[in-house]
Amino acid sequence: MYKEDYNDxxxxxxxxLRFILIIIAVALLVCIITVLTSKNQNVESNSGTDAxxxxxxxxxxxxALNYYNxxxxxKEIGKSTELTLDQMIEKKLLASIKDRNNxxxxxxxxxxxxxxxxxxxxxxxxxxxxxxKDYMILHLNKNTYCTDxxxxxxxxxxxxxxxxxxxxxxESENSYEYTSNPSNKVKKATKKSNSKKTKRIRKTxxxxxxxxxxxITDTTIKYKYExxxxxxxxxxNWSSWSGWQKVDCxxxxxxxxxxxxxxLKELERFDRKEIIDSRNKQYTVSNSSLKYTGNTTKTICSxxxxxxxxxxxxxxxxxxxxxxxxxxxKNTKKTIGSxxxxxxxxxxxxxxxxxxxxxxxxxxxxxxxxNTCNGKQKYKYDKYTYSKDISKLDTISCNNNKxxxxxxxxxxxxxxxxxxEEKLYGTICYKNERTRSLTSNSIIKKWSKYNDRNLLxxxxxxxxxxxx
Numbered sequence: 001m002y003k004e005d006y007n008d009x010x011x012x013x014x015x016x017l018r019f020i021l022i023i024i025a026v027a028l029l030v031c032i033i034t035v036l037t038s039k040n041q042n043v044e045s046n047s048g049t050d051a052x053x054x055x056x057x058x059x060x061x062x063x064a065l066n067y068y069n070x071x072x073x074x075k076e077i078g079k080s081t082e083l084t085l086d087q088m089i090e091k092k093l094l095a096s097i098k099d100r101n102n103x104x105x106x107x108x109x110x111x112x113x114x115x116x117x118x119x120x121x122x123x124x125x126x127x128x129x130x131x132x133k134d135y136m137i138l139h140l141n142k143n144t145y146c147t148d149x150x151x152x153x154x155x156x157x158x159x160x161x162x163x164x165x166x167x168x169x170x171e172s173e174n175s176y177e178y179t180s181n182p183s184n185k186v187k188k189a190t191k192k193s194n195s196k197k198t199k200r201i202r203k204t205x206x207x208x209x210x211x212x213x214x215x216i217t218d219t220t221i222k223y224k225y226e227x228x229x230x231x232x233x234x235x236x237n238w239s240s241w242s243g244w245q246k247v248d249c250x251x252x253x254x255x256x257x258x259x260x261x262x263x264l265k266e267l268e269r270f271d272r273k274e275i276i277d278s279r280n281k282q283y284t285v286s287n288s289s290l291k292y293t294g295n296t297t298k299t300i301c302s303x304x305x306x307x308x309x310x311x312x313x314x315x316x317x318x319x320x321x322x323x324x325x326x327x328x329x330k331n332t333k334k335t336i337g338s339x340x341x342x343x344x345x346x347x348x349x350x351x352x353x354x355x356x357x358x359x360x361x362x363x364x365x366x367x368x369x370x371n372t373c374n375g376k377q378k379y380k381y382d383k384y385t386y387s388k389d390i391s392k393l394d395t396i397s398c399n400n401n402k403x404x405x406x407x408x409x410x411x412x413x414x415x416x417x418x419x420x421e422e423k424l425y426g427t428i429c430y431k432n433e434r435t436r437s438l439t440s441n442s443i444i445k446k447w448s449k450y451n452d453r454n455l456l457x458x459x460x461x462x463x464x465x466x467x468x
Contacts, residue, residue, distance in 0.1 A: 052100035053132050057209070060085070061125045061136065063094045064112040065149040066223070066450035068123075073151070074116040085110035092462070097129070105129035114140075121151055136209040148449055224447040224467055227460035235261060236437045244270060247431035261438050268432040276426040281372065283364060283418050285379060288352040288411040292326050295405045301398030308408040309355045313393040321388065323407055328384055330360040342383040350379050353411060356386040364418050371425050 067083070074081050086107035088094055097105040109128035114121055119141075126135040139154040146152035249271065256263035296308050305319035316322055324337035335341045344362055351359040365378035447467070448455055 053127070053129060053134065056097050056099070056105065056129065057125060057127045057134060057136065059094065059097065060110065060112065060127055061123075061138065063088060064114075064123060064125055065140075065151065067093055067112070068114055069150040069451045073114060073121065077116050077118055080113055080115040082111055082113040084108055088112070092466075097127075099129040099132065101130070103130050109133075120154060123151075134209045150451065223450070225450050225452075226463045226465040226467075227446045227448060227452070227455045228463050229444045229446075229455075229458070229460040234439045235259070236439065238266070238434045238436050240434065241268075242431075242433045244430040244432050247429050249427060249429040251429065251431060264438060265433060265435045270430045270432070271427050272430075273425045274428040275423045276428075277424040278421055279424060280419050281422050283373065283377060283420065285350050285361060285364070285416045285418070287350040287359070287361065287414060289414050290325065290353040290358060290409045291412045292323075293408050293410050296408045297403060297405055299401055299403045300406075302400045302402040302404070303398060304393075306393065306404070306406045307390075308406050310410055312355075313406070314355055314390050315393045316390040317388055319407055322386065322390070325358055325384075325386075328358060328360070330362060330382060332360075333382060336384075338386055338388045339384045340387045342385060344380055344382050346378040346380050348378060351381050351383075356390055358384040360384075361414075361416050364420070366420060372422050373420075 064083075067088070072081065083091075084107060085097065085105065089096055089107065096107075097110070099105060106128040109126070111124075111126050113124040113126070115124075121140040123138040123140050124135055125138065127133070140151040141154055142150065143152055143154065247269070251267070251269060253269050254263070254265060254267040256266050290309070298306075298313075300306065300313075304315040305317060307314050307316065307319055307322050321338045324339055327336055328339060333341060333344075339358065346365045350361075353359055359381040361379065362382055363380045365380050366373060368376040368378065370376075444460075445463070446455060446460065452460075
């Protein structure tokens with residue numbers, strides 16, 4: 001029997017297989033625990049992010065409700081008024097908003113927008129912080145249950161729900177007290193008959209946003225705002241005027257009442273036309289001038305001399321005397337033969353030559369022009385007139401015809417261009433300022449709710465400070 005037991009072989013294969021299975025099972029268990037732990041951590045992280053973002057969204061909403069009043073809400077249906085987060089911070093309605101990573105939320109993309117509807121006001125509260133964006137739409141009105149703000153939420157349209165959750169913590173029924181002893185410490189137990197309960201009450205609110213329903217854990221934050229008023233004040237005398245200085249023409253004139261302590265600067269404005277630039281403008285003048293074009297041979301009565309002007313035959317005493325017109329130019333300025341110089345004259349319109357009158361254009365007269373002429377310029381000419389008899393040839397009977405050479409003239413169009421430097425004018429604005437200061441003997445400060453009309457109507461103003 002002993003020999004048979006000794007000869008039985010140990011089940012190595014079975015043992016090794018079981019050992020491997022145990023190791024695999026342990027490894028799978030470790031992986032599952034790791035995955036579950038990672039998921040829980042992610043959930044906690046997201047939960048923390050949502051909590052901070054939700055509280056910031058609620059904070060923006062509360063300040064929006066505090067901001068709007070009768071003076072700044074839209075009055076016409078469809079009209080809106082919008083305020084960015086940057087503008088709210090500038091107005092000291094709230095401090096900067098940061099996300100859970102201490103990064104500033106976007107001051108331009110975060111905003112509040114109030115729109116007048118037919119029977120209510122619609123408030124959009126939009127918050128944009130780094131990678132998180134969300135908004136809520138609230139339905140507001142001036143309801144009888146509005147207390148702290150001018151507008152408040154319509155209870156019918158807005159999904160709001162206050163939940164009070166109670167966490168009970170029971171102390172152990174046995175309370176232990178320790179006393180000090182030089183040799184040892186004695187533990188003395190006393191048993192209490194009644195258990196002690198401590199309650200922690202947390203108020204929550206469920207609101208509806210673009211992404212769904214979120215829970216706000218702190219909706220009880222109320223702010224008080226600081227107001228200030230000068231109880232007695234005195235205005236100093238006005239300073240001397242600063243003297244005229246150039247200013248943007250959009251600057252408004254300021255005139256103060258004698259006892260208006262909020263008006264500490266007066267501003268006068270003076271506008272005038274001034275030269276701001278210049279340009280060279282060209283003026284072109286067109287007129288018709290007599291030009292000698294040659295001779296024409298005709299058989300005609302020999303009792304007269306002749307000239308032909310624009311195909312019309314004129315009879316005169318001496319054609320050579322008439323032909324002295326060819327010796328006149330703009331520099332002559334004197335009488336030549338029977339062509340009498342009449343001097344330089346100005347005309348409202350360009351002048352054209354006639355059979356017995358010759359004009360030489362000498363320039364333009366700008367005496368009627370301002371910064372530009374626009375047709376108001378005059379035209380300057382040297383004028384010459386033929387002083388002897390000359391007339392159109394009438395039908396005559398003549399017994400002594402002969403073939404003669406007749407000087408021939410025609411009217412040709414001439415253009416002359418003149419350049420004038422013209423000034424460009426523009427309106428230049430000037431300001432003249434003086435100031436005064438306010439000295440106050442007593443300043444009263446008070447803390448109250450936002451938009452306290454009793455204080456504002458009695459001369460108080462915001463300091464920009466607030467507290468919870």
